[in-house]
Amino acid sequence: MPDTREGVAIVAQRLRLATGFLSSERGWVSERLAALGLRLRSFRNDEVDLEISLKDRQGAEQRVTLECWINCRPRLHFIATSSSRDLSAALGEVRNELIRQVDEAEKRTDPRSNRTLRLVPGLPDSD
Numbered sequence: 215m216p217d218t219r220e221g222v223a224i225v226a227q228r229l230r231l232a233t234g235f236l237s238s239e240r241g242w243v244s245e246r247l248a249a250l251g252l253r254l255r256s257f258r259n260d261e262v263d264l265e266i267s268l269k270d271r272q273g274a275e276q277r278v279t280l281e282c283w284i285n286c287r288p289r290l291h292f293i294a295t296s297s298s299r300d301l302s303a304a305l306g307e308v309r310n311e312l313i314r315q316v317d318e319a320e321k322r323t324d325p326r327s328n329r330t331l332r333l334v335p336g337l338p339d340s341d
Contacts, residue, residue: 221248224255225264234268246305247280253313254282261285266308268301276301280308282316290319 226244228251231237243266244251254262263283270276277297284290294311296304 218245218248218252220255221251224251227259228254228262229264229266232265232267234271235266243305246302247309250309250312253316254284257284257286271301272299276304278304278308280312282312284316290316292316292319 222241222244225247226240229240229244229247231240231243235243247264247266250264261284263285265281267279268276269279275297276299277295278301280294282290282292284292292312292315294308294315296307296311298304298307
């Protein structure tokens with residue numbers, strides 16, 4: 215079973231708290247995003263940037279936005295949002311959506327899953 219402490223540490227190192235979050239909430243937010251950290255551990259620290267923001271906290275229009283930039287070729291940018299009024303639930307929704315987006319992007323660029331890339335000379339399975 216994956217160690218959630220590792221996921222928390224990965225997120226904490228890469229996460230920037232933007233509008234709406236207090237610096238004292240970093241640990242709590244990082245804990246809720248730990249599964250994302252475990253998903254991103256295959257990338258070097260300098261390849262991943264995360265930013266989370268919260269608009270209209272506890273208001274009718276509350277919105278959590280989690281952005282992820284992965285600096286590889288090509289550079290990837292993912293955005294997940296949630297308008298759930300429960301902040302913990304909103305963090306879970308953006309975490310799960312970002313994991314889904316990263317997984318989908320990886321499948322598109324993995325030669326084993328992409329016939330076009332699989333047939334590129336010099337890549338495995340292209341012979």
